[in-house]
Amino acid sequence: MTRSVVVLLDPDHPYAGRFSEVCDRLWGVGTVCVYTDTSRWERAHAATWFARPRAVLAHYSAESGSLASAAEDLRRRHDVLAVIPHNELRVEPAVTLAEALGIAWADPNDVRRFRDKSALKQHLRSVPGGPRINATTAVRTLVDVRAAQSEGRYERFVLKPNDGMNNSQIGFFSSLSSDTEIDTYLAGVGGRLLVMEEFLDGDEYCVNGQVDDLGHVTIVSVYRTHHIAANGRTNLAASFESVRHDSPIFASTATYAASVVTAAGLRRSPFHMELIVDDAGPCLIEVGARLPGAGQAHDVATAHAGSVDAFELAAQHYLGLRAMHSQTPNWEAYDSLRLRTICGISDRTERIASVQGMEHVEAMPEFVRWVTRPSIGYRVRPTIDLASSPWLVTVSGSSHEHLDEIEGRIRHVLGWNGSGATRTGRVRQGYALLAKAGARAQSIPHMVRTRPASLAV
Template identity: 35%
Template sequence: MAERRTTYLIQDPYDLDAVQFIRTIDLDYGIRPICLYTSTKDRFYGELDFPILTSDLIEASIDVEPDDLSSVVEQLGEYDVCGVVPYREDTVEVAAELCELLGLGWNSPETLRRFRDKFEQKTYLREIDPTIRVPECRLIATADDLIAGALPERYVLKPNDGLGNRSIGMFGADGLAAARAHLDRESGPFILEEFIGGIEYHIDGQVRGEGDVESLAVYEYVRTEVNGYPTVYLGELLCPTTDPRFDQLVDYADRLLTATGLRRCPFHLEVKVDDEGPCLVDLGARLPSEGGGRTISRLHPGRPDAYAIAAHDYLGINAVATGPIDWTAYDRARTVLVYGVSEEVGLIASVGGVEAVEAMPEFVRWAVKPGVGDPLVATTDLRGAPFIVELSCVGDRSDALALMDEVRSLVTWNVDAGRRAAEIARVGSTARRARRKLHWLLHQRMHGAR
């Protein structure tokens, strides 16, 4: 009888974070994943963009229907599945069902599903530990539900399973017409919750096997209102351990994550702090997006990187990084993330300031590097940022804010680009899209697709 091969499952892994997990787990354990694809079209383009997905680092690839995961389990008879890696917010639901079907001793399906249901999670936390402050909220299925209960003086509407800061609206009690219009142009259901003032932060870390909560980074968000949306990213500033709110936020994260019941998993927690203290905004069972795991790893160079620790905990193979956390490097310089904001729609025909930013002594990396031919949308959420750059600032908060302003003044697009440059960008973008589409149509004709 053939020996059963050890593997793990990862869904739709056409993403830099997914690739990092694949490389890390192969390097540490020599275990290759079975990739599950929920769309043959997205799989085709994903494998085109990330050649590793068709390399010998992959055990197998399976096209799946998310509504029929039991048929996937039937195809895994020759494998010993040691875990699931839900590297991105929208892969947590499938991970929850797979864990249930495979009987994996990671997290209960109920625990994981709450991380994709904002209303259920906040209701659960309020019931399990009333000392944890969460906003008053209710579920909104249709615009008519707005008047089914009293409206707070100010309130927030956002998709109940939302991610990436998408489709968020803020309204006053006298803004019923605007709230209805917001719901009519977005897909639901929505959660309606009271508006919490103050400063917004996010805490990133890892919940270990016994439920110990390790906060590894605290950031302050800098947001603005633009393009009709009130919470558009401008940047993030690392919160040093000497900041009076650091310990308050870490303590809140510890109590809240403990209450969720989560184990062996990274977390991304968004919190607002006003005169009453911290209050939950959102919570994800994942590393921060746009390569945030790399940033966390640089903040703690004496530990295995964030992907390695998360991978060990996902697969439950052995314990790593069990010692105390050293905050020396974390406090040595203030990490700054700067987000570009576009108010126009079209293409980048010319871009300036990229080399100047890269020449700055504070430059670390581009999370999203702007280039000629890139699409431009009116920025309303994370996906619409034309650039994201990471910097390291030696200075205080005011120095970090000044650095953010300097970068925004340097990076420009379509300034005196001229009609010829715009046409070159348009033709180049059209040609690239046409080539990709032609490849897909040929593939579809040969293999079929859904």
């Protein structure tokens, strides 16, 4: 009997390996990897993300043609149950391939809007009785920006790529910003389509959850984002801390998040939402139709004492299969454990030659996991967004104050040598700143360095 499979596109991220493992372990479903860029194949082979390499039945290259035409060849070769978008950049191509295969997990147009910030907010504003949404305008030039300002809605505003992620390339401006300031930012983003948004002044939160086939929303976690000013950025994420389920802020942010994904029409998908809470209540910053990053997807099972696993829950809905066990949040366990992911901050460019303090961090009873481990040979650069954090580590604590104390200890002991200079002192300086502010089928074996076979496209 032909073994059913899921397709992973360009699986150059650890979440891809986790999805492959879950599908094989729970349902006996194999994995087929399709690469639109062979450089990603090289990266996947260099990593150890696939804990069950025998579950990976084939690797294919689709570089030479469209995903729609690649679907025909996949359909001939495999019984494909789902195409799983394991991270933000795979959402749109995954739903395109799934649509061509006739197995899209949700309305493809609804899913694609999640990669178009301006279109999504425009849609949400059009829904009768929909959630609160701030003013936004799609812009590309200084003329566009000034025209939007003339409408009187942008005393303070934010510019960012319309399809951006990881809080990258974000600019903060006001009515007093000069043409030169705005033009400098525009030149830096290289003519990309941007979304201009009304600035929201308040505390930032993340809400994570899952939508089923009927549109029912399950919230699994809420986090508070703590920011600092560093490296010329005023909103650099320093840490993410879980919010208790029994707190009023959890209730208000969870209710708002559910209203957003309902109005957006999302189905059978996880979601990660970032929002601001100001005097008027919660308001959307942006939302992704995928699992959260920064370790928060792994935190779900930890926080709920194993009663919910974000990867298993998402895979169940992507595949449309029966759950192998109940995925019910354990809020008593969740409230008994506070989690915080701490983001490393670098102030210069260099290559790590040695690391100090990792053993000390791992020996702490509060240590949970490395999200990104500082590694020898890694090239660090000044941290300006989440993607450029040199390390991320998740810890647990009994209170906000306890987590503050743990974070202080970690930032004090964790450092590295690079380019002939010791990093430890600069890490301490950064803390002072914080205080202030597969089976071989007809395939290519997973761990054999052979180019993936081309699909007939």
